[in-house]
Amino acid sequence: MVLVFIREGKCVKIETNQNSLQLEPKASDSFTSTGFILAAIGSSVGLGNMWKFPYITGMYGGAAFFLIFILCLALVGLPILLAEMVIGRGGRGNAVSSFHNLSKTKWWGYFGFLSVLSAFAIMGFYAVVAGWTMNYAFTSLTGNLFENPDYTASFLSFAGGNMPIFWTIITLIITCWVVAKGVAGGIEKFNKVLIPGLAVILVILMIRALTLPGAGEGVEFFLMPDFSKLTAESALVALGHAFFSLSLGMGAMLTYGAYTSKKQSLGKAAAAVAGGDLLYAFVAGLIIFPTVFSYGIAPGQGPGLAFMALPAAFAAMPLGNLFGFLFFFLLSIAALTSTVSLVEVPNAYLMERFKWSRAKSATIVTLIIFAISIPASMSMGILSDNLLFGKTFFDLLDFVASNIFLPIGGLVVTLFTGYAWKRAGEEAGLSGFWYNAWMFCLKYIAPIMVIVIFLYSIGIIKF
Ligand code: PFF
Numbered sequence: 001m002v003l004v005f006i007r008e009g010k011c012v013k014i015e016t017n018q019n020s021l022q023l024e025p026k027a028s029d030s031f032t033s034t035g036f037i038l039a040a041i042g043s044s045v046g047l048g049n050m051w052k053f054p055y056i057t058g059m060y061g062g063a064a065f066f067l068i069f070i071l072c073l074a075l076v077g078l079p080i081l082l083a084e085m086v087i088g089r090g091g092r093g094n095a096v097s098s099f100h101n102l103s104k105t106k107w108w109g110y111f112g113f114l115s116v117l118s119a120f121a122i123m124g125f126y127a128v129v130a131g132w133t134m135n136y137a138f139t140s141l142t143g144n145l146f147e148n149p150d151y152t153a154s155f156l157s158f159a160g161g162n163m164p165i166f167w168t169i170i171t172l173i174i175t176c177w178v179v180a181k182g183v184a185g186g187i188e189k190f191n192k193v194l195i196p197g198l199a200v201i202l203v204i205l206m207i208r209a210l211t212l213p214g215a216g217e218g219v220e221f222f223l224m225p226d227f228s229k230l231t232a233e234s235a236l237v238a239l240g241h242a243f244f245s246l247s248l249g250m251g252a253m254l255t256y257g258a259y260t261s262k263k264q265s266l267g268k269a270a271a272a273v274a275g276g277d278l279l280y281a282f283v284a285g286l287i288i289f290p291t292v293f294s295y296g297i298a299p300g301q302g303p304g305l306a307f308m309a310l311p312a313a314f315a316a317m318p319l320g321n322l323f324g325f326l327f328f329f330l331l332s333i334a335a336l337t338s339t340v341s342l343v344e345v346p347n348a349y350l351m352e353r354f355k356w357s358r359a360k361s362a363t364i365v366t367l368i369i370f371a372i373s374i375p376a377s378m379s380m381g382i383l384s385d386n387l388l389f390g391k392t393f394f395d396l397l398d399f400v401a402s403n404i405f406l407p408i409g410g411l412v413v414t415l416f417t418g419y420a421w422k423r424a425g426e427e428a429g430l431s432g433f434w435y436n437a438w439m440f441c442l443k444y445i446a447p448i449m450v451i452v453i454f455l456y457s458i459g460i461i462k463f
Contacts, residue, residue: 047133
């Protein structure tokens with residue numbers, strides 16, 4: 001059947017088949033096929049890869065953890081990633097309306113609304129950490145970073161002060177500006193320049209790290225598996241991280257998927273994004289472990305690894321200013337390409353829901369995030385004793401989003417694609433073996449694993 005729609009004042013012809021819309025977005029609202037892959041890699045590669053992945057790998061068993069992470073990416077991450085992209089393109093809407101467009105049952109969309117809330121919660125703390133990386137890039141270059149050799153004390157006093165609020169504002173302004181410029185003119189252009197730039201900086205830093213004296217020990221730690229260190233907890237952390245790292249469970253890939261053309265192979269795109277994400281994490285490991293080992297720093301330093309341990313290594317390294325700057329600049333870029341995708345989730349929702357212009361919607365979303373990020377930032381300082389459910393506001397945002405909203409969002413995607421929406425395979429362009437393998441993961445492996453991490457992370461099951 002052919003239908004004629006009026007969309008944003010323009011006549012658009014579409015063909016429908018039962019419950020899948022064949023609408024092509026307007027050129028300004030759509031990605032080219034490389035643009036889509038780069039933007040999706042931009043969303044997935046972020047602070048998760050360069051800041052979180054190395055320290056959790058250090059804490060949970062080095063190479064053995066890395067192997068489990070690869071398994072989680074392949075069996076759970078990749079199938080859900082493809083499912084999100086497919087729902088977005090099939091439904092041609094935002095994280096809520098795409099479900100409504102594909103199903104008569106309203107409940108799916110209500111769950112989709114959780115994604116919009118998760119985006120606010122994640123951005124509330126992610127923008128603060130992105131701001132820290134910008135400050136560290138700037139102060140590496142000026143040399144101020146290396147003035148006080150007690151890097152732990154300087155980090156704590158910096159993070160607890162007012163300066164991070166300034167850098168959070170800078171992060172939010174850049175993000176808002178890119179989102180307001182639109183899909184083709186903003187998000188795609190931004191990622192097309194920055195993602196290849198990121199790869200170049202990563203290679204420079206990897207060469208520097210691998211040629212440091214004693215680098216081999218770090219490489220060995222990262223690449224020689226010691227399965228005795230592997231616990232059930234590390235497997236669950238690996239799974240949770242696969243989720244966060246691929247930006248799953250919160251509608252980012254779904255929202256981007258809605259801007260792709262029907263001609264794009266989403267299976268190949270999902271494989272490229274998961275592969276790209278893994279490659280960036282791998283190279284980040286090849287930078288951080290050799291660097292810290294070479295300067296005798298323990299790898300399992302927790303969240304402070306990048307901000308407390310690495311500056312010490314850069315201070316001791318020839319041309320440390322430059323390498324420190326490159327490292328933190330890399331982190332800032334990686335963070336910005338992710339914040340853009342995070343803001344686009346509520347932005348797309350509000351634009352459609354209230355018929356707001358892109359600029360108005362992006363500005364309102366940014367202001368709300370700013371209001372959330374101020375107490376998040378201050379919870380590192382004057383609000384550090386104000387606990388809610390035993391956590392600072394910063395930790396609470398991370399906990400609620402990463403451990404509650406994201407798993408529920410991921411579960412909704414698997415159940416919707418695996419059980420409710422019958423045309424998912426057609427939209428994904430999969431048949432035969434690959435379709436069956438995808439469905440097997442979505443129907444059985446992914447939901448069970450997601451439920452287990454969920455129950456574990458909220459403390460209902462213990463190992
Ligand atoms: N994938 C990003 C990272 O690894 O840093 C974080 C993220 C971005 C999570 C976008 C969720 C999201 F929608």
